[in-house]
Amino acid sequence: MITLSEERLSLEIVLADVAERAGVSVQTVLRHFGSRNELFEHAQARQVEAVRAERATPVGDVAAAVDTIVTFYDRIGNWSLRLQAQEHNDALTRRTIERGRRIHRDWVEEVFAPQLADRADREELVDLLVIATDVLTWKILRRDTGLDHASTCKRMRRLVTAVLQEPAHRTDLPERS
Template identity: 55%
Template sequence: MKTTRSYTMTSRARSVEETRSRILTAVVDLHTEKLAGDIGLEDVAQRAGVSVQTVLRHFGSRAGLVDAAFEHAARMVRDERRSPVGDVAEAVRVVVAHYEERGDGVLLRLAQEDHEPLMRRITDHGRGLHRAWVEEVFAPYVDQAPDPEALVDLLVVATDVYTWKLLRRDRGLGRDLTEQRMGDLVAALLPRHTD
């Protein structure tokens, strides 16, 4: 009897976590497709395959949902952008893959940041996350640079979503060529270290 109850509780907990994850993913996905002001709880519930009451039961309020989705998205981005420290080619490959998956959504959020406080919060966090990623991944080169802060600034630009956009969307280059050009930018900043 005890084993059955334990299994039932574990199964229930797993089901609750899966529902919660579906709701958070729905919020993140909707913010890559629509303006923030056009997304209602009904949209989130429909995308997640649950009722609005279920969304509110899990998160308490719209504000609670937004906060949880913010944390969920930040974890996803950190996980997607994990790169070996000092591996320039892999870092560029990882960041381009991330932009291929999420770049258009990032651009949509950036377009809203001046009039949507939530979008400003998300984009400010994203800028900080990107800079921290550059500092971590390129640390062996930054540590040897005569002006580490200047090098970080330039690496941030070379690997930024707008750089990807200029090459991939504005110029219409393919993914491989976009990756190559961004890699060339990074390599030009690290000539002594990437031979």
């Protein structure tokens, strides 16, 4: 299922395609999963565990975190971007993207926990770290700008470090609406 979603839009995947890849009948797929939606849910659950394992990073290590996330996006970034392009047209894809966003935010909070501890601006920092390590940031650096892996990591590390830096003096300006 995941392999098929890497090849075509989720809306284009039919049970016959899944059954053919698995070497079974459509009826066998339905007997095992119950429906196309249940098959997608099962595939997502397996993918979530694989993603968490692949993105395991030493807590507090900015360089390792950035290298981990860039390596991860180098593998699945284009697929993730294609999924995001479908999220407004397909409820299953939308749930996948929403789950991915929660996983990424949780990863940021876990990996940068030491740097976020006791910070009054913690929620703001988490938002900014999510952006600094997001697949769209990777896309701009890696795909749009054409940077190599090392240069992408260097720039993302600079973003993360800038976000985490303690302000020498903070002038709280009112936010624009």
